Amino acid sequence: MTEPRFQRRKEDRPAEITAAALAAFAENGYAATRVDDVAKRAGVSKGLLYLYFKTKEELFKAVIRSFISPRIDALISNVEETELSAEEFLRGPFLEFACSIPKSPARVLLKLMVAEGPKHPDLIAWYWEHVVSRGITALRMLIQRGVKNGEFRESALDEFPQLLVTPIFFSLLWKLLFQPHSELDTDQFIGAHVDMVLTTIKAETA
Amino acid sequence: MTEPRFQRRKEDRPAEITAAALAAFAENGYAATRVDDVAKRAGVSKGLLYLYFKTKEELFKAVIRSFISPRIDALISNVEETELSAEEFLRGPFLEFACSIPKSPARVLLKLMVAEGPKHPDLIAWYWEHVVSRGITALRMLIQRGVKNGEFRESALDEFPQLLVTPIFFSLLWKLLFQPHSELDTDQFIGAHVDMVLTTIKAETA
Amino acid sequence: MTEPRFQRRKEDRPAEITAAALAAFAENGYAATRVDDVAKRAGVSKGLLYLYFKTKEELFKAVIRSFISPRIDALISNVEETELSAEEFLRGPFLEFACSIPKSPARVLLKLMVAEGPKHPDLIAWYWEHVVSRGITALRMLIQRGVKNGEFRESALDEFPQLLVTPIFFSLLWKLLFQPHSELDTDQFIGAHVDMVLTTIKAETA
Amino acid sequence: MTEPRFQRRKEDRPAEITAAALAAFAENGYAATRVDDVAKRAGVSKGLLYLYFKTKEELFKAVIRSFISPRIDALISNVEETELSAEEFLRGPFLEFACSIPKSPARVLLKLMVAEGPKHPDLIAWYWEHVVSRGITALRMLIQRGVKNGEFRESALDEFPQLLVTPIFFSLLWKLLFQPHSELDTDQFIGAHVDMVLTTIKAETA
DNA sequence: TATGAATGAGATTTCATTCAT
DNA sequence: TATGAATGAAATCTCATTCAT
Numbered sequence: 001m002t003e004p005r006f007q008r009r010k011e012d013r014p015a016e017i018t019a020a021a022l023a024a025f026a027e028n029g030y031a032a033t034r035v036d037d038v039a040k041r042a043g044v045s046k047g048l049l050y051l052y053f054k055t056k057e058e059l060f061k062a063v064i065r066s067f068i069s070p071r072i073d074a075l076i077s078n079v080e081e082t083e084l085s086a087e088e089f090l091r092g093p094f095l096e097f098a099c100s101i102p103k104s105p106a107r108v109l110l111k112l113m114v115a116e117g118p119k120h121p122d123l124i125a126w127y128w129e130h131v132v133s134r135g136i137t138a139l140r141m142l143i144q145r146g147v148k149n150g151e152f153r154e155s156a157l158d159e160f161p162q163l164l165v166t167p168i169f170f171s172l173l174w175k176l177l178f179q180p181h182s183e184l185d186t187d188q189f190i191g192a193h194v195d196m197v198l199t200t201i202k203a204e205t206a
Numbered sequence: 207m208t209e210p211r212f213q214r215r216k217e218d219r220p221a222e223i224t225a226a227a228l229a230a231f232a233e234n235g236y237a238a239t240r241v242d243d244v245a246k247r248a249g250v251s252k253g254l255l256y257l258y259f260k261t262k263e264e265l266f267k268a269v270i271r272s273f274i275s276p277r278i279d280a281l282i283s284n285v286e287e288t289e290l291s292a293e294e295f296l297r298g299p300f301l302e303f304a305c306s307i308p309k310s311p312a313r314v315l316l317k318l319m320v321a322e323g324p325k326h327p328d329l330i331a332w333y334w335e336h337v338v339s340r341g342i343t344a345l346r347m348l349i350q351r352g353v354k355n356g357e358f359r360e361s362a363l364d365e366f367p368q369l370l371v372t373p374i375f376f377s378l379l380w381k382l383l384f385q386p387h388s389e390l391d392t393d394q395f396i397g398a399h400v401d402m403v404l405t406t407i408k409a410e411t412a
Numbered sequence: 413m414t415e416p417r418f419q420r421r422k423e424d425r426p427a428e429i430t431a432a433a434l435a436a437f438a439e440n441g442y443a444a445t446r447v448d449d450v451a452k453r454a455g456v457s458k459g460l461l462y463l464y465f466k467t468k469e470e471l472f473k474a475v476i477r478s479f480i481s482p483r484i485d486a487l488i489s490n491v492e493e494t495e496l497s498a499e500e501f502l503r504g505p506f507l508e509f510a511c512s513i514p515k516s517p518a519r520v521l522l523k524l525m526v527a528e529g530p531k532h533p534d535l536i537a538w539y540w541e542h543v544v545s546r547g548i549t550a551l552r553m554l555i556q557r558g559v560k561n562g563e564f565r566e567s568a569l570d571e572f573p574q575l576l577v578t579p580i581f582f583s584l585l586w587k588l589l590f591q592p593h594s595e596l597d598t599d600q601f602i603g604a605h606v607d608m609v610l611t612t613i614k615a616e617t618a
Numbered sequence: 619m620t621e622p623r624f625q626r627r628k629e630d631r632p633a634e635i636t637a638a639a640l641a642a643f644a645e646n647g648y649a650a651t652r653v654d655d656v657a658k659r660a661g662v663s664k665g666l667l668y669l670y671f672k673t674k675e676e677l678f679k680a681v682i683r684s685f686i687s688p689r690i691d692a693l694i695s696n697v698e699e700t701e702l703s704a705e706e707f708l709r710g711p712f713l714e715f716a717c718s719i720p721k722s723p724a725r726v727l728l729k730l731m732v733a734e735g736p737k738h739p740d741l742i743a744w745y746w747e748h749v750v751s752r753g754i755t756a757l758r759m760l761i762q763r764g765v766k767n768g769e770f771r772e773s774a775l776d777e778f779p780q781l782l783v784t785p786i787f788f789s790l791l792w793k794l795l796f797q798p799h800s801e802l803d804t805d806q807f808i809g810a811h812v813d814m815v816l817t818t819i820k821a822e823t824a
Numbered sequence: 825t826a827t828g829a830a831t832g833a834g835a836t837t838t839c840a841t842t843c844a845t
Numbered sequence: 846t847a848t849g850a851a852t853g854a855a856a857t858c859t860c861a862t863t864c865a866t
Contacts, residue, residue, distance in 0.1 A: 036835085173320070174368075460847055526732040537799065582787050593746045593751075605781055628828090653858085664832075664858080
């Protein structure tokens with residue numbers, strides 16, 4: 001009748017714990033989150049948590065690292081393999097991806113990275129290497145392909161492919177901070193930005 | 207009689223303390239900053255600090271509130287009073303303002319707001335009211351004036367004047383996180399964005 | 413039928429565990445030694461260790477008790493059965509025994525007894541009974557035999573046979589604490605002491 | 619009526635705390651002593667203790683270092699300045715000093731040094747330098763003076779002045795461990811040893 | 825005012841012991 | 846028997862806040 005006090009789930013534990021930790025960190029930030037709470041959320045004792053993660057910081061890093069959505073990989077390989085024209089790709093898969101981010105738990109990630117990242121250079125380095133620089137490279141490839149095609153003219157985007165993604169981060173910040181004060185329709189917002197960019201860089205087709 | 211020995215700076219104290227606090231919070235974040243350190247930086251005893259600010263949180267809020275650069279006020283009244291055309295204004299005072307932000311201590315502000323803001327709704331409300339919504343209103347005015355002028359055509363910017371400022375926040379984030387990994391020339395970056403926007407919204411002048 | 417696969421060493425287990433525990437306690441002391449480590453050293457799981465020893469303290473006591481070198485028994489029965497004169501015995505078997513101690517693992521024993529003994533009166537009682545008082549009795553017998561023989565005169569040694577062994581313990585302490593700072597040639601040191609004692613107590617033989 | 623909750627006693631605090639710590643360590647050993655207990659004994663909050671000693675280990679070291687009885691200094695300078703003959707000095711001030719040690723709190727010191735010393739090489743080094751090597755040097759001087767005088771003949775004591783002090787340490791160990799099982803009259807014990815040494819090394823005065 | 829010694833609640837971390845498997 | 850995942854009590858240490866001076 002009584003539930004078993006011990007349940008062995010070696011495999012799943014780390015994932016369960018990082019998930020709980022993500023939720024907790026999201027609510028309170030790193031420093032204000034008690035390890036105790038994370039354990040409780042994960043339905044696990046503090047001791048067990050420390051069996052899997054040597055310190056709270058270790059746990060934090062694991063949380064962040066566990067958090068590259070497979071979607072970015074998908075997007076990147078998509079760029080490489082797509083048969084769509086550059087514009088079609090931007091209006092299709094890219095836009096869809098971009099619009100999805102502000103609705104995903106990425107907000108939390110941004111918050112954690114901004115708040116704690118600077119104290120963990122290795123974490124930032126990891127993120128740079130595994131996520132950001134790869135993403136930028138993919139964007140740059142895409143743009144250049146458009147230029148080579150004759151779809152696009154040369155533009156600042158060749159040097160600053162980041163210009164494509166600024167509204168994504170703006171949306172994240174907005175939702176994080178001002179959500180209750182003013183709703184932002186991020187789909188439209190990002191769509192309008194992409195539109196604007198394309199208008200600017202499309203080659204004249206006279 | 208002897209002159210009072212301790213007449214120095216009585217009214218500057220709060221400002222000195224918030225300045226010290228800003229620096230400390232910037233380095234370590236809110237939770238990881240010790241009140242002791244703030245006091246030491248300010249050259250003041252802990253006891254005295256508590257005389258001016260009832261709690262650490264109080265101090266934090268004071269720091270944030272102290273942080274509307276007079277420049278935004280200047281910019282806003284500039285918008286209202288300028289005799290420049292909308293495009294001239296955007297390419298002139300606005301661009302200058304925009305480019306200055308990523309170099310200013312605003313980075314710190316962003317970090318603090320992202321990390322701690324959500325825990326202090328009153329702070330966010332204050333910020334929204336005193337800074338953000340006023341800024342957006344000013345931008346919107348500027349755009350609409352351009353449209354009325356015939357300088358600009360109708361565009362998504364009418365609804366989303368924020369589209370003008372996204373690269374500012376992107377630059378802040380980039381510098382905060384990835385500065386050591388990849389330098390971003392924020393002047394050029396923001397300039398290119400403004401260029402792009404203007405290209406898009408300028409009315410055909412055939 | 414297949415032979416039992418796990419027949420190995422069932423009866424050696426406790427000894428293997430106490431040996432591992434001795435090594436571990438020696439390095440870190442009782443409190444700073446983790447049961448986990450002992451188990452690992454013994455190549456055994458924690459669970460099994462607890463099957464043999466109900467608590468860590470139990471294990472500690474077993475370690476200490478396991479530690480009467482058979483040599484003291486040998487020495488004692490040697491005293492009883494020897495046909496050597498008292499002086500010959502002291503210069504021969506006794507001296508050899510005495511010199512061997514500071515080189516043996518007894519250092520560890522001393523450390524453990526000093527550090528933890530006082531908290532385990534039963535352990536000390538056991539040690540007193542099985543080792544110390546028997547040793548002293550043997551020494552006293554030896555001396556008295558010398559006196560009866562006419563080899564020795566009456567002396568303080570009759571009452572304090574411990575005077576014979578003080579340099580042994582001094583050597584142990586020295587090695588334990590000051591080994592790296594100053595080497596002590598314990599053989600010579602103990603030899604000189606025994607010499608001195610004998611010089612003093614030998615009956616004038618003229 | 620109510621007692622003041624705070625009492626400022628900056629000067630005395632460290633000494634009060636090390637005294638309390640000594641007592642606590644003496645009873646339970648280092649590891650088994652809780653910082654909380656030390657604080658309670660000292661009539662002080664845990665926090666204050668940590669204001670003066672950064673870690674428990676720091677506290678431990680301070681305790682040990684605080685523990686060179688001024689008496690050893692006295693003894694050493696006594697050796698240097700005395701006008702007594704070497705024998706008179708040994709039978710007088712030295713014997714008195716030697717006999718006092720087993721009655722002093724030095725027992726505790728020995729226990730702590732044996733149990734924890736090996737984990738703190740700097741502590742041992744400090745002790746070696748400030749106490750042990752100085753003590754040995756003083757003893758050696760004394761003996762050599764006796765030899766030069768013609769009081770003593772050359773002997774193993776020239777090389778091993780430690781032979782003089784072995785019963786002191788033996789007494790300490792005995793009292794620490796076997797006090798309840800067998801009383802040792804340490805005055806007589808040490809006296810007998812000194813006697814024995816003097817008998818051996820006195821020059822024939824025919 | 826101004827100080828900083830003093831407090832104590834609460835955080836992280838450890839580890840002897842248990843028990844489902 | 847044998848394992849080692851899981852527990853939870855307890856230890857060390859921190860720091861916002863107070864208050865005697």
